[in-house]
Amino acid sequence: MRKEPPFKHGTPQKTAVVLINLGTPDNPDTPSLRRYLGQFLSDPRVVEIPRLIWWLILNLIILRIRPKKSAAKYRTIWTEEGSPLLAIGKRQVAALEAGFKARRWGVRVELAMRYGNPSVASVMDKLRQEAYDRVLILPLYPQYAAATTASSFDAVFDWAKPVRNVPELRLIKHYHDHPAYIHALAEHVRRQWRKIGTPDFARGDILLMSFHGVPEKTLLDGDPYHCECHKTARLVAEELGLEKAHYRVTFQSRFGKAKWLGPYTDKTLQSLGQLGTKRIDVMCPGFMADCLETLEEINDEGRETFQHAGGGEFNYLPCLNDSELSGAMLTEIAGQHLQGWPVDLGYEESAAAELSASRARALEMGAKEIS
Numbered sequence: 566m567r568k569e570p571p572f573k574h575g576t577p578q579k580t581a582v583v584l585i586n587l588g589t590p591d592n593p594d595t596p597s598l599r600r601y602l603g604q605f606l607s608d609p610r611v612v613e614i615p616r617l618i619w620w621l622i623l624n625l626i627i628l629r630i631r632p633k634k635s636a637a638k639y640r641t642i643w644t645e646e647g648s649p650l651l652a653i654g655k656r657q658v659a660a661l662e663a664g665f666k667a668r669r670w671g672v673r674v675e676l677a678m679r680y681g682n683p684s685v686a687s688v689m690d691k692l693r694q695e696a697y698d699r700v701l702i703l704p705l706y707p708q709y710a711a712a713t714t715a716s717s718f719d720a721v722f723d724w725a726k727p728v729r730n731v732p733e734l735r736l737i738k739h740y741h742d743h744p745a746y747i748h749a750l751a752e753h754v755r756r757q758w759r760k761i762g763t764p765d766f767a768r769g770d771i772l773l774m775s776f777h778g779v780p781e782k783t784l785l786d787g788d789p790y791h792c793e794c795h796k797t798a799r800l801v802a803e804e805l806g807l808e809k810a811h812y813r814v815t816f817q818s819r820f821g822k823a824k825w826l827g828p829y830t831d832k833t834l835q836s837l838g839q840l841g842t843k844r845i846d847v848m849c850p851g852f853m854a855d856c857l858e859t860l861e862e863i864n865d866e867g868r869e870t871f872q873h874a875g876g877g878e879f880n881y882l883p884c885l886n887d888s889e890l891s892g893a894m895l896t897e898i899a900g901q902h903l904q905g906w907p908v909d910l911g912y913e914e915s916a917a918a919e920l921s922a923s924r925a926r927a928l929e930m931g932a933k934e935i936s
């Protein structure tokens with residue numbers, strides 16, 4: 566077990582929220598992709614094939630072919646700030662911090678990635694060093710899946726194993742049907758429709774809600790993910806006043822040879838195109854931030870599939886990202902799970918720190934010390 570950082574009596578108990586997302590490569594190049602995919606696809610929560618067989622397939626085939634191909638895809642979405650998933654994640658931290666500040670709460674917010682950087686262990690270490698004694702884990706996956714949510718929890722538990730003085734932990738399992746999440750999604754769609762016009766459902770326009778897939782076997786083995794995606798879609802459709810014929814639920818990003826949850830997004834886009842659908846709007850409610858799977862797979866490849874098959878207008882509706890709606894939603898959900906924890910103690914402390922920093926700045930700029 567590791568030695569603890571020095572403890573001072575009278576240290577105020579501080580609270581933090583850690584947002585966890587899947588993770589992304591450090592750079593859009595083959596070595597970075599090999600590192601990232603190697604870590605990601607070695608997780609037994611992600612690929613449930615007997616270890617020895619999978620080790621051979623992963624190391625002898627997949628990690629020799631996929632990194633180069635994936636790196637080329639990442640290059641098409643890379644920004645000056647790096648990977649969209651990470652850049653948006655940092656802004657989501659700021660949005661949640663602003664939400665807490667508006668409530669006069671001094672709760673620290675950090676972003677961690679399940680695979681790659683910043684790692685869950687490095688973020689938890691930092692909080693431990695700084696004496697945060699209560700940590701709320703908020704996975705950026707609204708729908709629970711063992712491959713994502715439970716795997717993020719594993720990373721926290723793995724970090725805690727050699728720690729002597731473990732902080733009090735709370736874990737948010739899911740918020741797929743939380744009114745704040747459903748409202749944010751529906752309002753986000755309404756706002757986009759105010760800009761680009763509402764689809765003409767009477768002539769057969771469709772709102773397609775595409776979720777990341779998982780192997781079908783996980784559903785048969787009791788993973789609630791499939792159910793939770795359908796519940797999210799139904800609640801969003803209800804809030805938008807849609808009828809069943811106006812929207813579809815599909816699953817994207819198939820990986821490997823096994824059967825995944827269906828219907829598949831790419832096949833659906835193709836058949837809707839072939840049917841001569843005049844307009845399709847696509848949203849990805851299972852992703853809190855735009856990333857490779859939405860920007861490249863849906864907005865680029867999906868658009869091409871639909872229009873090449875004979876479809877008309879294709880509108881990709883961005884994820885909630887760091888919108889004001891997203892900030893309000895995260896604040897509401899985190900706020901509920903923080904109940905009973907001393908969230909305002911840190912506020913006084915951080916307000917005092919801010920005050921002394923601005924006093925120091927003023928002195929630096931030539932102001933006279935008053936007392």
Ligand SMILES: C=CC1=C(C)c2cc3[nH]c(cc4nc(cc5[nH]c(cc1n2)c(C)c5CCC(=O)O)C(CCC(=O)O)=C4C)c(C)c3C=C
Pocket residue numbers: 587588589590602610611612631635648650706710712713777778779780818820851852855856857858
């Ligand atoms: C939103 C929920 C997600 C689920 C559920 C999920 C399951 C899952 N994913 C893979 C394999 C890959 N996913 C990849 C990228 C990726 N996946 C998610 C989210 C979920 N995955 C996100 C947010 C991202 C994008 C990351 C980014 O950097 O932008 C990739 C890597 C890209 C590639 O090479 O195609 C793989 C591989 C499996 C096997 C799985 C469930 C078992």
Ligand SMILES: [Fe+2]
Pocket residue numbers: 777818
């Ligand atoms: Fe994935």
Ligand SMILES: [Fe+2]
Pocket residue numbers: 818857858862
């Ligand atoms: Fe993909």
